Amino acid sequence: MTTAQDTTTTKSPVAAPTRGSRFTGAVANYLDERTSISGITKELGRKIFPDHWSFMLGEVALYSFIAILLSGTFLTFFFEPTMTQVHYEGSYVGLKGIEMSAAYASTLDISFDIRGGLLMRQVHHWAALLFVAAIGLHMLRVFFNGSFKKPRELNWVIGFVLFILAMGEGFTGYSLPDDLLSGNGLRIIDGMVKGIPLAGTWISYLLFGGEFPGTAIVPRLYSLHILLLPAILVAALGLHLLLMVINKHTQYAGPGRTNDNVVGVPIMPNFAAKAGGFFFVVFGVIVLISSFFTINPIWNYGPYDPSPISAGTQPDWYIGFADGGLRLVPPGLEFVLWGHTWSFNIILPLIVLGLFIVLVAIYPFLEAWITGDKREHHITERPRNAPTRTAIGAAGVTFYAVLWAAAASDILATHFHLTIEAVTHSLQALLILGPIIAYLIAKRVCLALQKKDREIALHGYESGRMIRLPGGEYHEVHQPLDDYERWRLVDYVDYKPLMIRPDARGRISPVQRVRAVLSRWFFEDRISPATRAELESGEGHH
Amino acid sequence: MRTHTSTDARGRQTGRRHPLASIALITIGLLSTGGAYALMTTTASAETSVATQQSVNEGQKIFAANCATCHGMTASGTKDGPSLYGVGAASVDFQMGTGRMPLAYQGPQGAQKPLQFTQEQIDDVAAYIASLAPGPAVPDEKYLAGDADVALGGQLFRTNCAMCHNVAGAGGALTEGKFAPSLKGVEARHIYEAMVTGPQNMPVFSDSNLSPQDKADIISFLKFQNQHASPGGVDLGGLGPVSEGLFIWIFGLGAIVGVTIWITARPN
Numbered sequence A: 001m002t003t004a005q006d007t008t009t010t011k012s013p014v015a016a017p018t019r020g021s022r023f024t025g026a027v028a029n030y031l032d033e034r035t036s037i038s039g040i041t042k043e044l045g046r047k048i049f050p051d052h053w054s055f056m057l058g059e060v061a062l063y064s065f066i067a068i069l070l071s072g073t074f075l076t077f078f079f080e081p082t083m084t085q086v087h088y089e090g091s092y093v094g095l096k097g098i099e100m101s102a103a104y105a106s107t108l109d110i111s112f113d114i115r116g117g118l119l120m121r122q123v124h125h126w127a128a129l130l131f132v133a134a135i136g137l138h139m140l141r142v143f144f145n146g147s148f149k150k151p152r153e154l155n156w157v158i159g160f161v162l163f164i165l166a167m168g169e170g171f172t173g174y175s176l177p178d179d180l181l182s183g184n185g186l187r188i189i190d191g192m193v194k195g196i197p198l199a200g201t202w203i204s205y206l207l208f209g210g211e212f213p214g215t216a217i218v219p220r221l222y223s224l225h226i227l228l229l230p231a232i233l234v235a236a237l238g239l240h241l242l243l244m245v246i247n248k249h250t251q252y253a254g255p256g257r258t259n260d261n262v263v264g265v266p267i268m269p270n271f272a273a274k275a276g277g278f279f280f281v282v283f284g285v286i287v288l289i290s291s292f293f294t295i296n297p298i299w300n301y302g303p304y305d306p307s308p309i310s311a312g313t314q315p316d317w318y319i320g321f322a323d324g325g326l327r328l329v330p331p332g333l334e335f336v337l338w339g340h341t342w343s344f345n346i347i348l349p350l351i352v353l354g355l356f357i358v359l360v361a362i363y364p365f366l367e368a369w370i371t372g373d374k375r376e377h378h379i380t381e382r383p384r385n386a387p388t389r390t391a392i393g394a395a396g397v398t399f400y401a402v403l404w405a406a407a408a409s410d411i412l413a414t415h416f417h418l419t420i421e422a423v424t425h426s427l428q429a430l431l432i433l434g435p436i437i438a439y440l441i442a443k444r445v446c447l448a449l450q451k452k453d454r455e456i457a458l459h460g461y462e463s464g465r466m467i468r469l470p471g472g473e474y475h476e477v478h479q480p481l482d483d484y485e486r487w488r489l490v491d492y493v494d495y496k497p498l499m500i501r502p503d504a505r506g507r508i509s510p511v512q513r514v515r516a517v518l519s520r521w522f523f524e525d526r527i528s529p530a531t532r533a534e535l536e537s538g539e540g541h542h
Numbered sequence B: 001m002r003t004h005t006s007t008d009a010r011g012r013q014t015g016r017r018h019p020l021a022s023i024a025l026i027t028i029g030l031l032s033t034g035g036a037y038a039l040m041t042t043t044a045s046a047e048t049s050v051a052t053q054q055s056v057n058e059g060q061k062i063f064a065a066n067c068a069t070c071h072g073m074t075a076s077g078t079k080d081g082p083s084l085y086g087v088g089a090a091s092v093d094f095q096m097g098t099g100r101m102p103l104a105y106q107g108p109q110g111a112q113k114p115l116q117f118t119q120e121q122i123d124d125v126a127a128y129i130a131s132l133a134p135g136p137a138v139p140d141e142k143y144l145a146g147d148a149d150v151a152l153g154g155q156l157f158r159t160n161c162a163m164c165h166n167v168a169g170a171g172g173a174l175t176e177g178k179f180a181p182s183l184k185g186v187e188a189r190h191i192y193e194a195m196v197t198g199p200q201n202m203p204v205f206s207d208s209n210l211s212p213q214d215k216a217d218i219i220s221f222l223k224f225q226n227q228h229a230s231p232g233g234v235d236l237g238g239l240g241p242v243s244e245g246l247f248i249w250i251f252g253l254g255a256i257v258g259v260t261i262w263i264t265a266r267p268n
Helices: A019-035 A037-045 A053-076 A102-112 A117-144 A153-175 A180-195 A200-208 A217-247 A267-292 A317-328 A344-371 A387-406 A409-415 A420-459 A483-490 A510-523 A532-541 B002-013 B021-066 B088-097 B119-132 B150-160 B188-197 B212-227 B241-264
Strands: A085-087 A099-101 A334-337 A340-343 A461-468 A474-479
Touching (some): A019 A037, A037 A267, A053 A217, A085 A102, A099 A102, A102 A117, A117 A153, A117 A267, A153 A180, A180 A200, A180 A317, A180 A344, A200 A217, A317 A344, A317 A387, A317 B241, A334 A344, A340 A344, A344 A387, A387 A409, A387 A420, A387 A510, A420 A483, A420 A532, B088 B119, B088 B188
Antiparallel strands (some): A085 A099, A334 A340, A461 A474
16 A cells, blocks of 8 residues: 555666667657646656545446447448338348338348447447446445545536436437337337427427438437537546546545545556556456347347337336336326326426436535535545435435336236236335335434444454453453554544524524524434544543 | 849840840949949048047037036136137137146136146047137148248237237236236247137237238247347347346446456455
């Protein structure tokens, strides 16, 4: 383990430089004199990465994105983004002579007639699923560690934008092959858009260039998929990484780790080598999966045509929560008012999901306002030390998971021999009750874990060794902690509910009252870390 | 006969022909040909009717012992089971041939289970039911070979079948516990019979809706799908994005998280 200070020490050259290093030096000098790049190298090369597995999830997302870019570029060479009708004459017997769009035919050609095409398609799609999954897990890590707190709120928002862009990329890509499954997906989107009051139909006609499905949607989605969205994504990704360098990485509490330093491995040379190797591992896992497991077998689905629809039509996993929202909304919410149809069975999920997404995006600001904490934080919080936040997170995860499961309600029904109504009604109940139960359980578990930590910090581990004192009293010996372990247990920020204070004019505004109530909700139940005095007296006790 | 001819011969020998000989000859000729014809045709029909009658009788016995509880002694139906008049041999062959009948229990839908009868017994019951009223017969072998138009069959399948059975034939959920079963490994004959008879919750696809040739195309498409492994590798049950999503979370991300833990593990 190297501290930030250690990395600045440089070894003085002992021997005369060899020819190779003279050349390197000359090149470096040439470049630096023209670009001043050494400043960046100095800054980046000394970027410190603390060691913890969960800090690498963002990297997984980054590396799968690179895999997506590479395989996607290959696919653009052969994909024809038009909806011109052609008769398929490729080598797949199951669709020979069938009329279909050029987009679908060229995707079939990529799969069957272009060398390595199917592998590339599968790499592209599996990597996309992994990309969004890694982003999701990375966001959960950041959330539960409180790593979104000042000064990282903006980076949370950028990361959130990346997540939304990734979903947009995924959905546009899913729709491009113009097979039956993707067409069904687009039809659902078309229905959702048309369900928007007043403007819905206009937006739908604008989007599809006329009545669904039209002949314009595939080329339009293609432009979005390979040009606009990736451009924004790459820009936002650059900003995300830049801010990560500027803000430094958070780290877990430990001896020698403070709010003012970062303890870890500098990027050069070891970490870069490790990370480079890790890139190949991620890429390798993706290629292995793509070699052995089918994804999106479009040849099974057939060309899109608005009349057929398949049982078990689901979107890719990351859009599942929206599909689940549509499946769980109770019937009978549609009515006509002022000459317009109000489809609340579409508007309601849109509102609920919209609110959920907005809450995720602005959570750092909400928590900062409630806690009134304007300090910078660079120590990663253990989830148990922020019981209310962890509980909110657990509730959110449960909410999302129920919606997600609902997208597979038909498959749950057939595979577990249940009725689809029972599955739907149970999930409807769970959507409301699940988050509440998860909140209560998570909060109690966090408090219990904090209590346990406090107990251990004060009294050490139970050693299981019983001794009898001369007076006949039995007593269990507690094994004290070493300083390293104790640090981990006691070094966390202890918040207290905000007091209501009158402002300069001596009044208490309603906003202040709300804030106080929320603050009490956040911090009323809490376990303070063991203080120095307590620790000292505790050590003396045993 | 012989006596007549001998008298003829005797008459010729005496140089005289009996005045009735011509009439007798014609009569004999007519009688022998007509009789032989009648005899031959009646023996043929008698033989088949004996076999069918035997089969029907046998089928009736099996029916009375195993099916009559729900369908009634005369197959006219009870409150527990529908009338079987006009369902035809095809229906019996499907329901008993896939093990769905006799039902294990009353429920939203009879599930496939191990066969309870031999094919011979099933044929007997089929003969019995077919003897009650006309209905669809067991399909001709020529539609079942699976050598018809696969691509057209796929199109027909997507338009007519995929909304319940899923495009890949993986099956799907219906309301109230009913379901469209998976079509993987189902025999061609049973697929054809299901289309003609509309078993359980399935609609009937009559010959005016899907011609026998259309049905043969669909069967060829399903055979093609069954026989050809997915070109992309393991197909994860053909369930589409749900199994793909589960797979990437559990095995993809799981493997990679394992690697991150390994990379960041300290040497000690």
